Amino acid sequence: xxxxxxxxxxxxxxxxxxxxxxxxxxxxxxxxxxxxxxxxxxxxxxxxxxxxxxxxxxxxxxxxxxxxxxxxxxxxxxxxxxx
Numbered sequence: 001x002x003x004x005x006x007x008x009x010x011x012x013x014x015x016x017x018x019x020x021x022x023x024x025x026x027x028x029x030x031x032x033x034x035x036x037x038x039x040x041x042x043x044x045x046x047x048x049x050x051x052x053x054x055x056x057x058x059x060x061x062x063x064x065x066x067x068x069x070x071x072x073x074x075x076x077x078x079x080x081x082x083x
Contacts, residue, residue, distance in 0.1 A: 002055060003056060004059060004061075005058070006058070007057060007058055007061075009058075010057070010058030010059070010061045010062075013058070013061065013065075014065040016065075017061075017062050017065035017069075018068050018069045019069075020069075021065065021066050021070070022069040022073055025069060025070065026076065032070065032073065037070060040070050041067050041070065044066050044070075045063075045064075047060075048063040048064050
């Protein structure tokens with residue numbers, strides 16, 4: 001049985017994880033190196049694919065929320081520091 005059987009609720013949890021992770025990154029982390037960014041994105045995507053393969057599509061939204069937050073933080077940093 002899936003942890004989050006309702007995918008709509010799991011999507012909302014994914015949005016909450018995205019906002020919490022993005023807030024944490026923006027406030028406490030100044031920059032993420034490109035190597036760490038790539039590693040986090042690959043690990044999150046592999047975790048999401050593995051979770052979907054195991055039938056836990058709702059939990060995969062949480063992993064994708066973290067990946068999206070890291071990517072959004074990098075985009076925000078790039079937009080605010082370019083000349």
